[in-house]
Amino acid sequence: MKIDNVKIVNLPKILDPRGNLSFFENSNQIPFDIIRSYWIYDVPGGEVRGSHAFKESHEFIIALSGSFDVVLNDGENEVKYSLNRSYYGLYVPNLLWRSIENFSTNSCALIVSSIPYDAVDYIRDFEEFKIVRNEAKK
Numbered sequence: 001m002k003i004d005n006v007k008i009v010n011l012p013k014i015l016d017p018r019g020n021l022s023f024f025e026n027s028n029q030i031p032f033d034i035i036r037s038y039w040i041y042d043v044p045g046g047e048v049r050g051s052h053a054f055k056e057s058h059e060f061i062i063a064l065s066g067s068f069d070v071v072l073n074d075g076e077n078e079v080k081y082s083l084n085r086s087y088y089g090l091y092v093p094n095l096l097w098r099s100i101e102n103f104s105t106n107s108c109a110l111i112v113s114s115i116p117y118d119a120v121d122y123i124r125d126f127e128e129f130k131i132v133r134n135e136a137k138k
Contacts, residue, residue, distance in 0.1 A: 003074045005093045013087040022087040030060045032114040039110045043103040050099045053123040058114040062089035066107025073097040075130045097129050
């Protein structure tokens, strides 16, 4: 996958004086069925999460509260996305190196994934990632 395949997805936003509501559904707003959900919170100042790639998993990342940056790298190019609204998210396909950084106080990142947790799916070494990516291009 290329960085060009990454996209910000605007989610439905239902305005209500009692409080707004947003949502996403399998394959309607995101291009995969949701198999796993997890969230990252209480991140100490200056810490970075992620710093890995997935061989198969596709993800959708939302800032439910606060803000953070998602840095993506395809082995040649790097792009940073700042997420700070709960009514849009970032679709991240497989085979992209990702780091999540610059967490604000009380931020919460919700991530939904296309596959169950599988330690074998993770690529945790950037040099290995570049080799796997180059093999996948062939």
